[in-house]
Amino acid sequence: MRNIEFKAACTNAAQFFALLRLAQDAGLQQSHDMLQSDTYFHAEHGRLKLRTITEQNSVKHELIGYQRADSTESRLSNYFYYTVPDAGDLKQALAAALSIDVVVEKHRIVYMYHTTRVHFDDVAQLGYFVELETVLQNDTTQDEEQLGQNEHFEVIRLLGLAALQPISGSYRELMLQTQNNYKNP
Numbered sequence: 001m002r003n004i005e006f007k008a009a010c011t012n013a014a015q016f017f018a019l020l021r022l023a024q025d026a027g028l029q030q031s032h033d034m035l036q037s038d039t040y041f042h043a044e045h046g047r048l049k050l051r052t053i054t055e056q057n058s059v060k061h062e063l064i065g066y067q068r069a070d071s072t073e074s075r076l077s078n079y080f081y082y083t084v085p086d087a088g089d090l091k092q093a094l095a096a097a098l099s100i101d102v103v104v105e106k107h108r109i110v111y112m113y114h115t116t117r118v119h120f121d122d123v124a125q126l127g128y129f130v131e132l133e134t135v136l137q138n139d140t141t142q143d144e145e146q147l148g149q150n151e152h153f154e155v156i157r158l159l160g161l162a163a164l165q166p167i168s169g170s171y172r173e174l175m176l177q178t179q180n181n182y183k184n185p
Contacts, residue, residue, distance in 0.1 A: 001081075002138060004152045006074040007131040008164035016128035019159055020109065020120055026158050028111040028118060036106050039091060040172040041098040047170060048098070050084075050091055061087035070173070072166035074132075074152060102179070104171040115148065116155050126174050130161060 010016040024030075034055040041048045046067035053060050066079035084090055094100075105124040110117055119131040134152035136145055156162055167174070 001079050002136045003077050004074050004134040005077045007129060007167040008161050009167055010128035019130055022159055023111045028113050031112045032110040034108055036108050038104045040101040041094050042101050050087055052087055070168045072168045102172055102175045104175050113155050114151055116151055123171055125178055
């Protein structure tokens, strides 16, 4: 599976909630409100995480692997995910084989704009972020891919995301950097 991604940091909670209101006013549809816990494993190539999603009264688990460039620009991400019935044994096996890099906890509110998921993330220890994922089909023609890119940049324009600080990596890298700064002031 593929998507075009963009991530940016909000300077404070007021900016974050103003963007949420802007999304609502612009007609984006709220899709999900959930808690996520992402356990990132040390991977040779790309990133690998086991995600636990708590939404209303349900809990589900997904193993997600992905590769994408670390760039502050919008970038292509190739990913797979697999729903697992129970994360306990799988987490232990992956931790034993690969080791755990970091665990990222967040409250995520998802809005939709056609095929673009707009994630409003309140990430523990890191702050507030907005992330776009514009889904591209694997068998997309060049014209359809261009339409996806156009939609992606339309959402950036609509929400004024170009004015925010772009983030090149994942929450994994931000959390590791925060932990290293804490250990070595």
